[in-house]
Amino acid sequence: MFPVTASLCSTLLIVGVFVFVSADQKSITAESGQNITLPCRAPNNNILAVEWSRADLGDEYVLLYRDGQLVPDDQHPSFKNRVDLQDRQMKDGDVSLILKNVTINDTGRYECRVKAGNNRRKRANLSGDPISIISLSVDPPGQTGGSVGVIIGLIVAAVFLVAAGFFIYRHIKNRKLI
Structure with missing residues (x-):
């Protein structure tokens, strides 16, 4: 039970650090x-x-x-x-x-x-x-908008990770109740 939670936390931490570091750089896309x-x-x-x-x-x-x-x-x-x-x-x-x-x-x-x-x-x-x-x-x-695709991809990945974390948490919580 603990290894799954630790794994999930470390994955979310790595994703959070990646998003934080990449947001620090100024990028401009032009046509x-x-x-x-x-x-x-x-x-x-x-x-x-x-x-x-x-x-x-x-x-x-x-x-x-x-x-x-x-x-x-x-x-x-x-x-x-x-x-x-x-x-x-x-x-x-x-x-x-x-x-x-x-x-x-x-x-x-x-x-x-x-x-x-x-x-x-x-x-x-x-x-x-x-x-x-x-x-x-x-x-x-x-052909502008290439960076928009990357941003949407990161948002979708983050939502997926949060949803997966929620389902794993619920699964572990339900096991404790049984």
Whole structure:
């Protein structure tokens, strides 16, 4: 009797941890051709520089903003004239990225880094940890909703596990009464 209950509890715990951990990552799904915004908010307003990058691009940036302007040096060619900050004044620390006319090639993991401080003459060093990580998935036109299927699948699995746990509990309870 106890091993069944322990097994059920451990299964529910593992599923709960999986759902909790996967919910922590920011994911955005878009359809090819759309304009999208990748959200990022800095902890303060004294922003010297903003860098949006993707690890698979090597040393090239998606966007680099420093000293009040976009820096085209070392920007990956596929992002030229397609990216901008949502608010170049960065009110309330908003350094969200606008990506125009997304394509399947834009799929990837985007990282937002910010250099903050009081001295604007100091060169920004953006080698620290990202403050925001966004996983972008771009579907071909007419094929959005792939992530909805995964969410529905997880919900169905969770409902099934809860129902199975309830029936096992009732079965064990009924055995005690006999």
